[in-house]
Amino acid sequence: MRPKLKLKTIIVLVCAAVIFAAGTIKSREDYMRSLPVYRHYKCLLCHKSAAPVSADLNSFGSDFKKNGYSWNNALAMKDSDGDSYPNGDELGDTNGDGAADIGFERSNPGDPMNVPNSIDRGTWGILKSLFEE
Numbered sequence: 663m664r665p666k667l668k669l670k671t672i673i674v675l676v677c678a679a680v681i682f683a684a685g686t687i688k689s690r691e692d693y694m695r696s697l698p699v700y701r702h703y704k705c706l707l708c709h710k711s712a713a714p715v716s717a718d719l720n721s722f723g724s725d726f727k728k729n730g731y732s733w734n735n736a737l738a739m740k741d742s743d744g745d746s747y748p749n750g751d752e753l754g755d756t757n758g759d760g761a762a763d764i765g766f767e768r769s770n771p772g773d774p775m776n777v778p779n780s781i782d783r784g785t786w787g788i789l790k791s792l793f794e795e
């Protein structure tokens with residue numbers, strides 16, 4: 663009788679762990695979708711690792727969490743990683759209205775060693791067209 667109880671307990675614990683893990687993954691995707699863009703860096707926008715766990719938030723991830731997982735003007739104006747570029751400039755949504763100015767991140771707002779290029783993709787396209795045919 664006792665082994666059956668243990669088996670039931672194990673099954674319940676495994677089911678609870680699976681449900682918890684599924685909920686956590688869904689939450690992370692929901693958080694990412696509340697950012698204006700997450701095309702290039704994905705999990706690395708908020709985490710120190712590409713295979714994130716909740717405890718490894720980078721400076722932008724911590725600020726995003728403190729801001730209630732909400733993207734807005736206040737978070738766009740902040741420079742979470744201290745590289746002198748506001749989060750909005752790095753994410754390509756300077757005013758934080760949620761509409762990306764460009765369709766991709768200019769740089770990672772959680773990595774101080776990663777800063778926007780001085781020439782963005784639109785400017786590069788114009789320059790390139792001047793030299794084509």
Ligand SMILES: [Ca+2]
Pocket residue numbers: 741742743744745746747748749752771
């Ligand atoms: Ca920055």
Ligand SMILES: [Ca+2]
Pocket residue numbers: 743745747752769770771772773774775776777
């Ligand atoms: Ca940065």
